[in-house]
Amino acid sequence: MLERATANRQPVSGTFELTARCNLACGMCYIRKPANDRYERSHELSAAQWVDVTQQAVAAGMVFLTLTGGEILIRKDFFDLYEPMTQMGLVITLFTNATAITPAVAKRLAQSPPSRVEISLYGASEAAYERVTGTSNAYDKCLRGIRLLAEAGVNVVVKSTLTKYNAHELDLMKRMAAEWGVPFFAASLLTQRRDDDLSQIQDFRRQAREAIDLEEADAATSAEIRAALAAPPPAADADPFYCSAGKSSFTIGPFGQMSACIDLPLPGAPVAEIGFAEAWRRVGEFVGSVPVNTSCSSCALRSICPSCPAWSYGENRTLNQPVKYLCDLAAERKRRFGRAEPDVQAAGG
Amino acid sequence: MIRKDGFVVRDVGGSAVIVPTGARVLDLNGLVVLNDSGRLVWDALSAERSEDELVQCLTDRYDVSPDQARADVRELLERFAALGIIQYAGQPI
Numbered sequence: 001m002l003e004r005a006t007a008n009r010q011p012v013s014g015t016f017e018l019t020a021r022c023n024l025a026c027g028m029c030y031i032r033k034p035a036n037d038r039y040e041r042s043h044e045l046s047a048a049q050w051v052d053v054t055q056q057a058v059a060a061g062m063v064f065l066t067l068t069g070g071e072i073l074i075r076k077d078f079f080d081l082y083e084p085m086t087q088m089g090l091v092i093t094l095f096t097n098a099t100a101i102t103p104a105v106a107k108r109l110a111q112s113p114p115s116r117v118e119i120s121l122y123g124a125s126e127a128a129y130e131r132v133t134g135t136s137n138a139y140d141k142c143l144r145g146i147r148l149l150a151e152a153g154v155n156v157v158v159k160s161t162l163t164k165y166n167a168h169e170l171d172l173m174k175r176m177a178a179e180w181g182v183p184f185f186a187a188s189l190l191t192q193r194r195d196d197d198l199s200q201i202q203d204f205r206r207q208a209r210e211a212i213d214l215e216e217a218d219a220a221t222s223a224e225i226r227a228a229l230a231a232p233p234p235a236a237d238a239d240p241f242y243c244s245a246g247k248s249s250f251t252i253g254p255f256g257q258m259s260a261c262i263d264l265p266l267p268g269a270p271v272a273e274i275g276f277a278e279a280w281r282r283v284g285e286f287v288g289s290v291p292v293n294t295s296c297s298s299c300a301l302r303s304i305c306p307s308c309p310a311w312s313y314g315e316n317r318t319l320n321q322p323v324k325y326l327c328d329l330a331a332e333r334k335r336r337f338g339r340a341e342p343d344v345q346a347a348g349g
Numbered sequence: 350m351i352r353k354d355g356f357v358v359r360d361v362g363g364s365a366v367i368v369p370t371g372a373r374v375l376d377l378n379g380l381v382v383l384n385d386s387g388r389l390v391w392d393a394l395s396a397e398r399s400e401d402e403l404v405q406c407l408t409d410r411y412d413v414s415p416d417q418a419r420a421d422v423r424e425l426l427e428r429f430a431a432l433g434i435i436q437y438a439g440q441p442i
Contacts (some may be wrong), residue, residue: 001382012361063359063368089368090359091380113374137417155378247363
């Protein structure tokens with residue numbers, strides 16, 4: 001079904017970044033601006049504009065919508081834009097850090113619930129949470145928000161971004177999610193800031209060896225990587241975008257800039273000015289014009305590497321160059337998973 | 350029977366899917382993919398229908414025996430009822 005949407009270039013899946021502003025200050029974040037940034041706030045699309053853009057997107061075929069930030073709930077007009085969206089026949093996912101979820105917010109969300117709320121949890125202790133988010137007194141608010149939403153009957157998923165400063169609490173976070181009765185997943189690939197602001201990402205990123213330790217500890221991930229290594233590699237002249245970016249999915253930034261994906265702020269078509277249909281056409285034109293990365297397309301490790309134009313842009317500000325961080329990860333994956341699986345019986349005997 | 354309010358049909362890659370709106374997400378958190386006959390029956394259920402009327406919808410549209418159409422309608426209605434997206438006369442909404 002989704003493959004057909006991609007083949008038909010139906011813009012079925014949209015991600016709207018309602019604001020780049022956030023009440024936390026995570027060192028690894030690719031987008032964050034201060035919550036009180038007046039320039040940002042004054043240039044964000046208004047609630048009425050978001051509703052209008054959503055109506056146009058639905059008319060063009062959007063069915064899946066993710067609302068993200070920044071922190072979406074620091075917008076005072078959040079419910080002015082969100083509640084109309086819930087009447088449009090959309091499968092809506094909200095991304096939030098949950099720190100702004102009060103009993104009143106939880107109640108209102110439960111009255112028009114999204115399909116899912118994905119909540120970022122940055123640690124299993126106040127110390128780790130504070131180290132990652134650069135914010136004190138937020139950990140308890142996050143835990144309260146998770147509990148309030150779960151108690152209100154909203155479908156909650158907890159996720160974590162693993163960094164040098166909280167990865168040691170992964171098992172504890174999993175246990176907390178199990179106690180709340182909600183699913184949990186973690187990601188450790190950190191992307192660079194999309195603007196040219198200073199980023200602390202090099203400080204927060206874990207070494208390739210440590211990142212792959214986690215993959216090795218997870219049976220499903222290990223099996224997936226082994227299968228990818230065993231499968232024939234994709235054709236060398238394959239489309240530079242291996243995902244649905246610009247074919248059936250898109251992102252619209254806080255100021256209304258439509259781009260191919262959340263990690264690639266291009267072409268930045270101004271949707272509020274030119275309308276959804278024209279912006280989507282420009283995104284397709286851009287995606288079709290991106291050159292193949294010949295270094296990566298001929299690399300023997302490409303089946304276990306997520307390198308793509310967005311990664312190249314994030315790390316190199318070009319669209320078709322290898323990304324050293326990913327090269328290191330892929331090499332480490334090959335080293336760990338490239339050999340034959342150990343014979344468990346023999347090893348155990 | 351009749352379909353409940355608060356569900357809309359959307360298109361994903363040429364397939365018809367039922368999507369809940371508003372608080373209906375609490376009843377059906379996901380999508381229901383409809384085949385052609387399922388779409389026909391779902392559309393007919395915008396008004397109160399008897400089983401015979403739904404069978405008639407299928408036999409009017411497709412080369413299918415009344416017995417087969419009835420079996421198909423019953424299977425569809427069972428599925429819709431299990432998903433909580435239709436209601437029978439006298440049932441609470």
